Amino acid sequence: xxxxxxxxxxxxxxxxxxxxxxxxxxxxxxxxxxxxxxxxxxxxxxxxxxxxxxxxxxxxxxxxxxxxxxxxxxxxxxxxxxxxxxxxxxxxxxxxxxxxxxxxxxxxxxxxxxxxxxxxxxxxxxxxxxxxxxxxxxxxxxxxxxxxxxxxxxxxxxxxxxxxxxxxxxxxxxxxxxxxxxxxxxxxxxxxxxxxxxxxxxxxxxxxxxxxxxxxxxxxxxxxxxxxxxxxxxxxxxxxxxxxxxxxxxxxxxxxxxxxxxxxxxxxxxxxxxxxxxxxxxxxxxxxxxxxxxxxxxxxxxxxxxxxxxxxxxxxxxxxxxxxxxxxxxxxxxxxxxxxxxxxxxxxxxxxxxxxxxxxxxxxxxxxxxxxxxxxxxxxxxxxxxxxxxxxxxxxxxxxxxxxxxxxxxxxxx
Amino acid sequence: xxxxxxxxxxxxxxxxxxxxxxxxxxxxxxxxxxxxxxxxxxxxxxxxxxxxxxxxxxxxxxxxxxxxxxxxxxxxxxxxxxxxxxxxxxxxxxxxxxxxxxxxxxxxxxxxxxxxxxxxxxxxxxxxxxxxxxxxxxxxxxxxxxxxxxxxxxxxxxxxxxxxxxxxxxxxxxxxxxxxxxxxxxxxxxxxxxxxxxxxxxxxxxxxxxxxxxxxxxxxxxxxxxxxxxxxxxxxxxxxxxxxxxxxxxxxxxxxxxxxxxxxxxxxxxxxxxxxxxxxxxxxxxxxxxxxxxxxxxxxxxxxxxxxxxxxxxxxxxxxxxxxxxxxxxxxxxxxxxxxxxxxxxxxxxxxxxxxxxxxxxxxxxxxxxxxxxxxxxxxxxxxxxxxxxxxxxxxxxxxxxxxxxxxxxxxxx
Numbered sequence: 073x074x075x076x077x078x079x080x081x082x083x084x085x086x087x088x089x090x091x092x093x094x095x096x097x098x099x100x101x102x103x104x105x106x107x108x109x110x111x112x113x114x115x116x117x118x119x120x121x122x123x124x125x126x127x128x129x130x131x132x133x134x135x136x137x138x139x140x141x142x143x144x145x146x147x148x149x150x151x152x153x154x155x156x157x158x159x160x161x162x163x164x165x166x167x168x169x170x171x172x173x174x175x176x177x178x179x180x181x182x183x184x185x186x187x188x189x190x191x192x193x194x195x196x197x198x199x200x201x202x203x204x205x206x207x208x209x210x211x212x213x214x215x216x217x218x219x220x221x222x223x224x225x226x227x228x229x230x231x232x233x234x235x236x237x238x239x240x241x242x243x244x245x246x247x248x249x250x251x252x253x254x255x256x257x258x259x260x261x262x263x264x265x266x267x268x269x270x271x272x273x274x275x276x277x278x279x280x281x282x283x284x285x286x287x288x289x290x291x292x293x294x295x296x297x298x299x300x301x302x303x304x305x306x307x308x309x310x311x312x313x314x315x316x317x318x319x320x321x322x323x324x325x326x327x328x329x330x331x332x333x334x335x336x337x338x339x340x341x342x343x344x345x346x347x348x349x350x351x352x353x354x355x356x357x358x359x360x361x362x363x364x365x366x367x368x369x370x371x372x373x374x375x376x377x378x379x380x381x382x383x384x385x386x387x388x389x390x391x392x393x394x395x396x397x398x399x400x401x402x403x404x405x406x407x408x409x410x411x412x413x414x415x416x417x418x419x420x421x422x423x424x425x426x427x428x429x430x431x432x433x434x435x436x437x438x439x440x441x442x443x444x445x446x447x448x449x450x451x452x453x454x455x456x457x458x459x460x461x462x463x464x465x466x467x468x469x470x471x472x473x474x475x476x477x478x479x480x481x482x483x484x485x486x
Numbered sequence: 487x488x489x490x491x492x493x494x495x496x497x498x499x500x501x502x503x504x505x506x507x508x509x510x511x512x513x514x515x516x517x518x519x520x521x522x523x524x525x526x527x528x529x530x531x532x533x534x535x536x537x538x539x540x541x542x543x544x545x546x547x548x549x550x551x552x553x554x555x556x557x558x559x560x561x562x563x564x565x566x567x568x569x570x571x572x573x574x575x576x577x578x579x580x581x582x583x584x585x586x587x588x589x590x591x592x593x594x595x596x597x598x599x600x601x602x603x604x605x606x607x608x609x610x611x612x613x614x615x616x617x618x619x620x621x622x623x624x625x626x627x628x629x630x631x632x633x634x635x636x637x638x639x640x641x642x643x644x645x646x647x648x649x650x651x652x653x654x655x656x657x658x659x660x661x662x663x664x665x666x667x668x669x670x671x672x673x674x675x676x677x678x679x680x681x682x683x684x685x686x687x688x689x690x691x692x693x694x695x696x697x698x699x700x701x702x703x704x705x706x707x708x709x710x711x712x713x714x715x716x717x718x719x720x721x722x723x724x725x726x727x728x729x730x731x732x733x734x735x736x737x738x739x740x741x742x743x744x745x746x747x748x749x750x751x752x753x754x755x756x757x758x759x760x761x762x763x764x765x766x767x768x769x770x771x772x773x774x775x776x777x778x779x780x781x782x783x784x785x786x787x788x789x790x791x792x793x794x795x796x797x798x799x800x801x802x803x804x805x806x807x808x809x810x811x812x813x814x815x816x817x818x819x820x821x822x823x824x825x826x827x828x829x830x831x832x833x834x835x836x837x838x839x840x841x842x843x844x845x846x847x848x849x850x851x852x853x854x855x856x857x858x859x860x861x862x863x864x865x866x867x868x869x870x871x872x873x874x875x876x877x878x879x880x881x882x883x884x885x886x887x888x889x890x891x892x893x894x895x896x897x898x899x900x
Contacts, residue, residue: 074605074696076767077603117557119550119551120549120555125546125549132542132546132782135533135534136539137533145740181775181777182775190490194488208774212775249487323557328592328779341488341490353494356494360599361626362593362596363593363742364742365592366740366741368546
């Protein structure tokens with residue numbers, strides 16, 4: 073008889089965004105005449121910039137000619153892309169990352185989940201609220217006990233991000249081996265400044281911990297005091313793995329390209345205390361269980377680093393920033409409390425009347441036909457908050473904000 | 487202190503094809519004037535058929551227009567592709583597989599590795615020789631003890647494929663919970679007929695086992711007595727997961743698209759004997775740790791099912807079949823013993839003079855500038871064999887066979 077991985081049975085419910093998707097479809101099916109506006113999943117809406125599009129086509133063309141056809145590429149990604157990333161994303165910002173420390177992949181979601189393959193038993197610390205994949209993949213990997221009555225899992229360390237600490241939790245005063253940090257943060261939209269990040273790097277150096285640093289939204293940073301990479305902090309190469317993505321910066325949510333930086337200085341320990349290179353382990357994992365990203369997609373990603381590509385990406389970022397400004401203004405007018413939206417495409421908002429997150433989700437869907445993301449989907453500390461994404465198009469954002477302004481918020485919510 | 491997954495330390499050496507790649511590069515660097523012909527890794531060389539190429543371009547174009555832009559797709563793949571697969575690859579062959587039992591992914595290598603996420607402790611049986619990913623991913627997942635002096639891992643059940651059983655091992659007379667089968671086989675090139683596969687399905691039904699059936703090369707089957715899918719065998723939906731790929735059939739090694747079929751009838755057990763749907767577990771795994779295949783790539787894959795696309799794919803398969811015929815004729819003339827190459831793009835050959843696989847690899851590289859794959863890289867039963875792939879272009883295959891014919895094989899190999 074074949075035995076299942078019982079850790080899966082500990083998972084409390086379906087993946088957050090699947091549930092939002094289902095509720096939305098259900099509403100849309102029963103109200104086909106209503107225009108539903110999606111501020112839920114952080115999905116981009118604007119087309120690939122033309123320089124990237126041309127490079128994508130060129131890559132496809134090469135696949136159609138025997139002279140330029142590419143079969144299996146290096147599992148770690150083509151050097152032409154890894155070199156561009158090393159230079160522009162790291163070295164030019166003072167972070168000494170080499171091309172062979174960069175692993176191209178098909179998504180940060182995949183990598184943040186798969187990275188657990190290389191780790192053994194550890195005390196895992198996750199900010200709360202957090203991107204659900206961090207928690208769920210730890211449950212699947214058996215890094216927790218059963219779920220508790222409060223909805224948290226036994227054995228995981230939850231680092232509460234709340235109004236008191238301005239949604240940037242400080243390092244704890246006890247041992248945590250693996251720490252998930254995300255900046256600019258999903259879902260709170262709050263970025264960590266140099267001082268806060270240095271505090272975490274120092275904690276990890278002192279405790280021989282590893283920080284899993286999710287920087288998928290770094291391109292939204294406008295303030296120079298916020299590092300784009302954890303490797304801008306001294307000695308971070310000894311304690312951090314960084315996840316980056318082209319999804320939210322170059323519109324690649326449907327094209328699929330990301331990368332993970334595992335520095336060669338980064339070590340873990342086996343049970344007898346021998347140091348083992350995490351770079352070597354991830355390289356082995358990546359080359360055994362992955363087969364490289366589609367060649368034309370890598371060509372497209374590389375075009376993001378051309379002068380023109382970079383210019384077009386900035387325009388794309390500004391398009392979504394315009395939405396952020398509009399939404400923030402709307403929230404101010406209504407009198408909602410919110411955070412983020414400054415160095416981030418996400419805005420984190422307190423629900424009115426202490427409604428629960430899902431109550432407010434239902435309210436917004438049923439009355440304003442706006443899909444938001446319930447904060448509780450990101451952890452118990454997210455209860456009574458919700459996330460708004462700025463990835464809609466201008467027209468939809470305009471309509472949604474008008475609907476919000478028209479609603480009489482002083483009335484009791486039905 | 488962060489602890490590593492110590493199972494990785496049990497892995498005996500680098501991934502086979504990386505080692506071949508390195509040895510080949512080393513030779514080429516020291517002999518820049520020599521033309522090395524690669525019969526090693528099973529990598530395609532011929533361009534994408536034009537119908538597929540056009541669909542790929544169309545997909546890219548859609549990404550460049552806000553009206554047709556696609557962000558995140560369903561993690562399981564677009565329905566347009568899953569419906570085509572269900573109809574043409576399964577239902578038309580009498581296998582009752584539904585679109586929602588099909589999960590699109592970026593590669594069968596990834597899926598055959600990642601599938602272990604959903605399983606617990608089991609007795610795992612793997613044919614020997616076998617695609618190295620099966621063994622390596624089981625080691626990583628902790629499904630074995632340490633390596634033994636013979637190079638096999640304690641705790642794994644090796645199902646020897648040898649000349650005596652014509653490289654089709656029969657079911658064992660004891661319990662195995664998970665069984666890896668690959669037909670047409672990589673590396674031996676031998677396909678399992680209906681009777682042999684039925685024997686395995688019946689074994690799995692009797693023992694409540696799950697067969698992980700790798701059918702990445704099914705399109706090479708020419709003989710009607712060989713099933714293309716394990717689901718052509720009665721009741722296989724209760725005992726099998728099937729892996730398929732566009733890599734070797736439509737030239738997608740560099741484009742990246744594959745799929746895995748997990749039937750809804752397939753169950754595993756938890757430790758108290760409750761049945762749990764493996765389809766549900768894989769759906770959860772796939773939607774938590776994967777984010778869908780690039781949209782233009784899925785468009786390209788769908789074009790393989792058009793009438794014209796199918797015709798072009800048959801031409802592509804015939805191109806490689808021509809190589810197989812040429813290589814087989816050459817081996818016959820030289821007097822080598824070989825198997826496969828009939829319903830498969832692989833030919834499995836006995837080394838001359840009982841040379842070890844790597845001795846013969848070095849001999850071929852240094853003297854004939856031909857890269858073959860050492861059989862021992864696929865398991866100890868592969869020692870003194872080597873694999874030739876038929877994925878070269880005609881010109882290279884011609885040159886390589888001429889080199890082989892010119893060599894005086896009666897001479898002692900230096």
